[in-house]
Amino acid sequence: MSRTVTYVGPALSKYRARVEAPPGVDATVSPSLQTFNSTVRKLPFKVTFQAKLKVQGRYTFGSLTWEDGTHTVRIPLVVRIIISKFYVNA
Numbered sequence: 001m002s003r004t005v006t007y008v009g010p011a012l013s014k015y016r017a018r019v020e021a022p023p024g025v026d027a028t029v030s031p032s033l034q035t036f037n038s039t040v041r042k043l044p045f046k047v048t049f050q051a052k053l054k055v056q057g058r059y060t061f062g063s064l065t066w067e068d069g070t071h072t073v074r075i076p077l078v079v080r081i082i083i084s085k086f087y088v089n090a
Contacts, residue, residue: 001047005066005073007036015066015073017045022060022079026050029064051081 007013015034021027027049034043047064062077 001049002044003047004042004044005034006042007034008041009036009071011038012036013068015068018065018067019047019077020062020065021049022062022077024052024055024057024060024081025062025079026052027062027064027077027079034066047077049079054083055081056083057081 005015007015013036015036017029017032017034019027019029027047030046030048034045036043057080059078059080062079064075064077066073066075
């Protein structure tokens, strides 16, 4: 999942990502540090998900939080594992 974050605060600020991955999933953010200044107000980031088990399941929930030491911005994460070649032995 690729997204863009827009900064509206003072000229210089650095935000670090903290991920609480949904259960059963590993989640990483790249880059995990965003640096904003007077000319850089929008920056892209990417969240990558990897299922820990090959089990199709329900929706699970986590969050991505950007923090600068004073402010936090929380983004909910919702994941459902879908297996494209799902076989059931009957």
